[in-house]
Amino acid sequence: MSNLMASRRQKAGDDGERSLIGPPSRHVDENLPDRDAPKPLFVYLLAFFSALGGFLFGYDTGVVSGAMILLKKEMNLNALWQELLVSSTVGAAALSALSGGYLNGWLGRRICILVASFIFTVGGIILSLAPDKVVLLVGRITVGLGIGIASMTVPVYIAEVSPPHLRGQLVTINSLFITGGQFIASVIDGAFSYVRQDGWRYMLGLSCLPSVLQFFGFIFLPESPRWLLQKGRSLEAHQVLSQIRGGQNIDEEYDTIRASIEEEEKDLNGGGPVIFRILRHSPTRRALIVGCGLQMFQQLSGINTVMYYSATIVQMAGVRDDKQAIWLAAATSATNFVFTLLGVWLVEKVGRRKLTLGSLLGTGLSLALLAVGFLLSAQNSPPITLHPLDPQNSTCRTYGSCEGCMLDPDCGFCFLENGTNVYDSSCVPVNQSSTDHAAWGRCSNGTEASDNPIWAYNYCPSSYSWIVLFGLILYLAFFAPGMGPMPWTVNSEIYPLWARSTGNACSAGVNWIFNVLVSLTFLHVAEFLTYYGAFFLYTGLAMLGLIFVLGCLPETKGLQLEEIENLFAGQLCSCGEPSPNSNRHVQYIRHDLEFSQANYGAVESDSAIAYITVSNASRY
Numbered sequence: 001m002s003n004l005m006a007s008r009r010q011k012a013g014d015d016g017e018r019s020l021i022g023p024p025s026r027h028v029d030e031n032l033p034d035r036d037a038p039k040p041l042f043v044y045l046l047a048f049f050s051a052l053g054g055f056l057f058g059y060d061t062g063v064v065s066g067a068m069i070l071l072k073k074e075m076n077l078n079a080l081w082q083e084l085l086v087s088s089t090v091g092a093a094a095l096s097a098l099s100g101g102y103l104n105g106w107l108g109r110r111i112c113i114l115v116a117s118f119i120f121t122v123g124g125i126i127l128s129l130a131p132d133k134v135v136l137l138v139g140r141i142t143v144g145l146g147i148g149i150a151s152m153t154v155p156v157y158i159a160e161v162s163p164p165h166l167r168g169q170l171v172t173i174n175s176l177f178i179t180g181g182q183f184i185a186s187v188i189d190g191a192f193s194y195v196r197q198d199g200w201r202y203m204l205g206l207s208c209l210p211s212v213l214q215f216f217g218f219i220f221l222p223e224s225p226r227w228l229l230q231k232g233r234s235l236e237a238h239q240v241l242s243q244i245r246g247g248q249n250i251d252e253e254y255d256t257i258r259a260s261i262e263e264e265e266k267d268l269n270g271g272g273p274v275i276f277r278i279l280r281h282s283p284t285r286r287a288l289i290v291g292c293g294l295q296m297f298q299q300l301s302g303i304n305t306v307m308y309y310s311a312t313i314v315q316m317a318g319v320r321d322d323k324q325a326i327w328l329a330a331a332t333s334a335t336n337f338v339f340t341l342l343g344v345w346l347v348e349k350v351g352r353r354k355l356t357l358g359s360l361l362g363t364g365l366s367l368a369l370l371a372v373g374f375l376l377s378a379q380n381s382p383p384i385t386l387h388p389l390d391p392q393n394s395t396c397r398t399y400g401s402c403e404g405c406m407l408d409p410d411c412g413f414c415f416l417e418n419g420t421n422v423y424d425s426s427c428v429p430v431n432q433s434s435t436d437h438a439a440w441g442r443c444s445n446g447t448e449a450s451d452n453p454i455w456a457y458n459y460c461p462s463s464y465s466w467i468v469l470f471g472l473i474l475y476l477a478f479f480a481p482g483m484g485p486m487p488w489t490v491n492s493e494i495y496p497l498w499a500r501s502t503g504n505a506c507s508a509g510v511n512w513i514f515n516v517l518v519s520l521t522f523l524h525v526a527e528f529l530t531y532y533g534a535f536f537l538y539t540g541l542a543m544l545g546l547i548f549v550l551g552c553l554p555e556t557k558g559l560q561l562e563e564i565e566n567l568f569a570g571q572l573c574s575c576g577e578p579s580p581n582s583n584r585h586v587q588y589i590r591h592d593l594e595f596s597q598a599n600y601g602a603v604e605s606d607s608a609i610a611y612i613t614v615s616n617a618s619r620y
């Protein structure tokens with residue numbers, strides 16, 4: 001199986017037979033985007049309706065931060081409940097992504113997408129009608145289950161229906177929809193933040209619109225032809241492939257997929273659960289390491305910390321008004337969205353490998369800049385000038401400057417400012433039921449202090465904040481086109497059909513598990529290492545990721561899905577060079593002259609598709 005590399009050849013003449021020694025297929029040979037290749041409209045329609053799953057993934061993970069501002073007041077949520085409502089969704093997504101592999105293989109991609117959109121709709125309804133926090137939690141877990149299934153199924157489905165020259169672009173559109181969902185969520189958050197009473201119900205419930213649209217759309221859309229063929233439904237598979245290729249001749253592509261499945265089945269003599277077979281078979285084991293590694297490093301580069309922390313960074317830079325900070329956070333997600341668009345444009349031009357490498361390098365440098373900005377801010381942290389008597393005798397009175405005070409989760413910084421000048425500053429305990437106020441004194445809730453002191457929880461005012469703001473924008477500009485979408489895109493293409501659902505389930509699970517880990521540990525890491533220490537740590541992790549990608553990620557651009565397994569036939573890390581084994585390829589020869597849908601059943605039994613393995617042939 002590892003030697004399988006289907007190479008398409010052009011027709012030798014008009015006699016209906018394909019030549020054995022024909023010229024190599026253009027897409028592989030030139031490694032250039034296939035500009036003249038047809039772009040059937042139907043495949044765009046499929047990509048759009050499937051990518052609504054990505055939109056919901058982005059919307060439901062993004063909307064909660066704005067909803068929380070209103071919810072915590074209306075439902076009197078303490079820190080534990082706030083944490084639960086945010087992370088339960090991501091935790092549920094991790095579990096359902098892992099089990100989604102089994103569902104995908106069993107029920108098919110289409111049914112899984114229908115199930116996910118149904119779950120999203122039910123979750124949205126529960127959330128918008130929730131009478132109390134327990135029902136809210138049930139709703140958040142429900143949408144998390146939908147997110148997990150969608151996050152692993154949609155890229156696989158799009159990859160399986162796309163022609164090779166458009167595959168990278170179309171799968172990356174799913175990532176564009178993820179960041180688009182996060183952006184729309186932040187705009188909806190901004191708009192409904194003015195509706196004090198029940199504004200959160202609209203924020204959380206509006207996700208029902210795209211999920212209902214996706215559900216009804218998918219009732220009429222077809223199953224992946226590759227999955228159909230794997231299940232032995234060859235007539236249907238042929239019809240669907242021909243439909244999504246807009247009536248072009250699909251014989252070669254169909255033969256390649258069919259022969260590849262036959263070859264796989266012959267070689268799959270070892271039984272047991274698919275994950276064990278993946279681990280036993282070295283090419284798929286290597287692909288799994290690359291896929292999971294990419295997803296792990298995506299999260300370890302701190303994207304969700306940066307996005308989550310953006311509102312605070314903006315406040316640190318001097319925007320003190322809550323509403324303005326919400327709108328500026330929307331600008332952050334807009335940046336993430338716009339630069340993902342750049343990724344959609346670049347993926348078929350420069351390829352996955354170069355795009356990921358460039359993105360990781362830039363991400364690492366911007367993280368270092370963020371760290372330097374935090375370091376300068378810490379070194380020039382405003383001193384504490386007032387020491388009011390502390391009735392609680394808390395640790396807050398022990399700090400000499402804002403830096404130590406804001407790193408202590410029990411304290412906050414209360415100050416006056418005149419331009420960039422900070423004065424009359426104190427460090428006081430935070431109100432346990434809401435971090436928006438101090439527990440007592442000038443900055444506590446209900447205190448009408450005439451001089452209007454500012455309460456800073458989690459940040460310090462700093463004249464170096466522009467470096468941090470610049471670092472934040474630079475970070476998103478580098479992360480969004482490459483490290484954001486490529487882990488999803490690459491995972492959708494590197495596994496052979498029999499291992500695709502399980503491989504994607506594992507790697508998506510790794511993504512969600514590291515997502516929870518990084519977001520849950522960020523504040524503790526910052527407490528122990530300070531903010532600049534935390535960002536230097538992420539810089540180091542991004543650099544490790546760079547070494548990993550440099551060594552282990554092969555280029556998959558332009559190859560047919562059936563050809564890609566061969567890239568993993570050699571050693572795990574060959575620094576992007578094709579392994580010697582990847583020169584071996586299988587060639588398909590169709591013996592019959594006619595292949596029409598009308599006589600398809602007969603053709604299938606009469607015709608023979610021969611495949612030969614050519615060892616170590618020169619690479620075209």
Ligand SMILES: O[C@H]1[C@H](O)[C@@H](O)[C@H](O)[C@@H](O)[C@H]1O
Pocket residue numbers: 175178179182298303304336483484485511515
């Ligand atoms: O690819 C996505 C995207 O970059 C999102 O902005 C991020 O929140 C997700 O965690 C990630 O998987």
